[in-house]
Amino acid sequence: MNFILASTSTLPGEEFLEYLKTELEILFSQVDEILFIPFARPSGISHEEYTLKAASFFQKIGKKIRGIHEFEDYSTAIRDAKAYFTGGGNTFLLVKTLHEHQLMTLLKDNIYAGKPYLGCSAGTNIGGLNMKTTNDMPIVYPSSFDCMGLVPFNINPHYLDPIAGLKHNGETRETRIKEFLTQNQETMVVGLREGNWLRHKDGVLRIEGSQSTRIFEYGKESYEVETGFCF
Amino acid sequence: MNFILASTSTLPGEEFLEYLKTELEILFSQVDEILFIPFARPSGISHEEYTLKAASFFQKIGKKIRGIHEFEDYSTAIRDAKAYFTGGGNTFLLVKTLHEHQLMTLLKDNIYAGKPYLGCSAGTNIGGLNMKTTNDMPIVYPSSFDCMGLVPFNINPHYLDPIAGLKHNGETRETRIKEFLTQNQETMVVGLREGNWLRHKDGVLRIEGSQSTRIFEYGKESYEVETGFCF
Numbered sequence: 001m002n003f004i005l006a007s008t009s010t011l012p013g014e015e016f017l018e019y020l021k022t023e024l025e026i027l028f029s030q031v032d033e034i035l036f037i038p039f040a041r042p043s044g045i046s047h048e049e050y051t052l053k054a055a056s057f058f059q060k061i062g063k064k065i066r067g068i069h070e071f072e073d074y075s076t077a078i079r080d081a082k083a084y085f086t087g088g089g090n091t092f093l094l095v096k097t098l099h100e101h102q103l104m105t106l107l108k109d110n111i112y113a114g115k116p117y118l119g120c121s122a123g124t125n126i127g128g129l130n131m132k133t134t135n136d137m138p139i140v141y142p143s144s145f146d147c148m149g150l151v152p153f154n155i156n157p158h159y160l161d162p163i164a165g166l167k168h169n170g171e172t173r174e175t176r177i178k179e180f181l182t183q184n185q186e187t188m189v190v191g192l193r194e195g196n197w198l199r200h201k202d203g204v205l206r207i208e209g210s211q212s213t214r215i216f217e218y219g220k221e222s223y224e225v226e227t228g229f230c231f
Numbered sequence: 232m233n234f235i236l237a238s239t240s241t242l243p244g245e246e247f248l249e250y251l252k253t254e255l256e257i258l259f260s261q262v263d264e265i266l267f268i269p270f271a272r273p274s275g276i277s278h279e280e281y282t283l284k285a286a287s288f289f290q291k292i293g294k295k296i297r298g299i300h301e302f303e304d305y306s307t308a309i310r311d312a313k314a315y316f317t318g319g320g321n322t323f324l325l326v327k328t329l330h331e332h333q334l335m336t337l338l339k340d341n342i343y344a345g346k347p348y349l350g351c352s353a354g355t356n357i358g359g360l361n362m363k364t365t366n367d368m369p370i371v372y373p374s375s376f377d378c379m380g381l382v383p384f385n386i387n388p389h390y391l392d393p394i395a396g397l398k399h400n401g402e403t404r405e406t407r408i409k410e411f412l413t414q415n416q417e418t419m420v421v422g423l424r425e426g427n428w429l430r431h432k433d434g435v436l437r438i439e440g441s442q443s444t445r446i447f448e449y450g451k452e453s454y455e456v457e458t459g460f461c462f
Contacts (some may be wrong), residue, residue, distance in 0.1 A: 137363070176367070
């Protein structure tokens with residue numbers, strides 16, 4: 001497989017995907033057009049607006065973007081595409097839409113066959129075993145939480161350390177992930193901080209980016225691994 | 232109906248339910264025993280531990296607590312109880328468990344019949360139309376997101392204003408609720424800050440507590456209402 005699963009699309013103060021530009025030139029070096037999956041609709045923007053946003057980045061590296069919503073038949077669009085990008089937004093809306101159109105397994109099969117894939121945030125969540133470690137609000141009810149399993153664990157994108165002194169009784173991210181583990185003891189969770197991504201290339205799955213990464217397993221203390229760590 | 236739906240169980244630096252003590256003496260004045268529903272299991276603690284925590288508060292106001300898990304038949308426990316308290320934790324786990332045992336509608340019917348109910352956090356979410364505005368992580372897959380509809384809207388407990396200067400690309404609470412509204416245009420959302428609660432008594436549904444409350448409706452700017460506001 002040949003994919004990047006990134007915690008976020010955008011670093012503070014930077015343009016959309018700017019921090020990944022060199023990586024994306026390599027990931028998509030063999031293709032000139034990428035199928036964009038805009039179903040997660042961040043802030044509720046339309047498929048068209050979101051696709052324009054993606055296209056305006058990718059034209060900088062000479063790639064054409066087409067939104068899957070432009071095709072009459074979504075399955076055919078996935079089958080015919082040479083490469084994919086699933087943007088962030090709401091994971092529930094993304095997963096519901098993919099399952100409704102029977103696209104989750106089809107997309108997975110095409111990525112397993114070697115076509116390049118970029119996921120950011122919600123698009124990264126669907127690379128995990130299931131979406132049970134998303135941070136998103138359950139604004140719609142998907143027919144299943146199952147995802148593609150491009151990696152043999154779950155991902156928590158935008159992983160956030162506890163904020164010292166915050167007077168608020170909501171759970172920290174760590175507490176939430178530990179609650180997940182009590183109900184899903186066999187599933188490891190990779191807390192991917194912003195600025196980090198998972199890279200699968202030449203048969204190796206590596207953590208890359210500027211931060212260390214927090215790993216959660218049932219019955220163990222959570223621990224940090226450094227950039228360059230291979231699974 | 233006679234209920235309190237509170238944003239949180241605990242204010243910073245205070246004991247569990249301390250800030251609601253006077254209100255709870257009034258809410259439960261006619262009963263000496265309360266059925267506790269511990270299914271949300273905060274931080275994954277056991278039903279037993281959670282019930283002990285609830286009991287240790289309620290003995291201060293002379294009420295006995297029994298956990299629903301102590302009963303052989305959960306439906307009978309709900310039917311026979313004189314009053315209810317559903318504690319916070321993970322809303323997905325709470326809703327999944329209630330639906331699995333066909334308890335959601337049964338609990339609702341008993342509250343509609345006038346039995347006192349206290350919900351905190353996840354226990355407040357289930358008082359709304361559905362759980363699509365919870366903040367919790369989807370650690371398990373419920374058979375439905377539908378809830379009791381004790382109020383004709385959805386609640387977002389622990390409502391949190393954007394944190395200025397936070398360098399993190401996760402959505403603010405306001406953005407998440409606006410995403411909800413794009414997919415659920417007919418449903419109002421009440422963003423209940425910590426320290427606030429909804430009180431239904433003598434046919435009136437009021438907001439009470441120390442903070443103002445933020446209301447979200449599709450196609451309108453969100454707005455604040457003060458304590459004492461009646462729906």
